Amino acid sequence: MATIISKGDVIPRVLSDQAEMASAAYTNYNLYSATQYPWWCLNYFIGFWLLSTLASKFLENCPVHTLRDSYRSLDSDKQNNVVVYIMQFFGTSAALMAQLFASVDIIFRWQETTTEARLNGLIFSILLIVVLYIWELIYRKKAPLSLLLDHFIIILVAQLATSSFFDTHDIVYLRFTVFLGLHATVDQASFIALLLFRLNLCQNWQTFWFHFSAAQSLLVKTLVTMFSLAYYLILVQDGSLSTSSWGWFWKVSMVMLLGLLYAVHVYACWVLYKLGVRCQVSSSSPLQLESQPTIPTIVKSSSKKTVASSEQGTIATSDDI
16 A cells, blocks of 8 residues: 655554555655765766767767768757757656656645655656756756756756755645746757757758747746746635745745746747747748848857847847757
8 A cells, every 4th residue: 555645744654564664664765865865866967977978979970871960060069959958858758757647646636645656756857857957057068048047946946845845744845846847847849949950950840840849838837837826826825835934935935936937938938939930031042031021030140140030139049048
């Protein structure tokens, strides 16, 4: 029988000695214990680095000539970005599956209890995202400010929400962890778009993937932000947040963190849209460009390419994501 995690009691009292031994073993070897957490982080980090090395070697020696030549033609920092997109796609997909499995009880069924297996799944997903983001910031040779801000906020709120739950045993903070964690695990379409763009593959589909990923990301993250804010306001109005230091912390900082997180992701969606426009213009003929002067045109500089809009005067660089 699965042990239940409930308010005020992470490992509840059990009747049999065998169950007590099983619970004690779980307490000693859970993913978030003080001794196990650094060990898991180190193992995940080493695993990401080894997998990224394998991905890089595969792309350099890929039997598909188009893919291999496109990868070799890139600068070293762009090659690293390609590897990052691959790692992010699979890493966030694994984290999303674990997150959905873990949140069945506390989000979809809105129960006040969950099982050990689902709790482990949630901790696994958060741990995976945090280590993946730290690995990315180290592996990338160039990281724009928007990416640094996004990853810093995600790492911060994920760790704070998880720590809040383990300190207070309140299911409220576990819901915060799920809501805030979804901001980091639903960008698979954008990684596909960026991968095609960097490797110059499927040019006719690049615009579609950029625009689709921008719309999908904006829609999902808007809904997640609205649900998070609504849940927070309900908790504040009902007085459900504890009077502990964690309760006061979330009362003060939740709206600010949500606002920063949402603003960064809206900017990322705007950049994806602009890159889609750039791909659309690049695939147009010179005659089409002359007949449509209001379509954004490509401006090349010595350091990087930009997309300039003749109507709005806005510029988005391809290095912003």
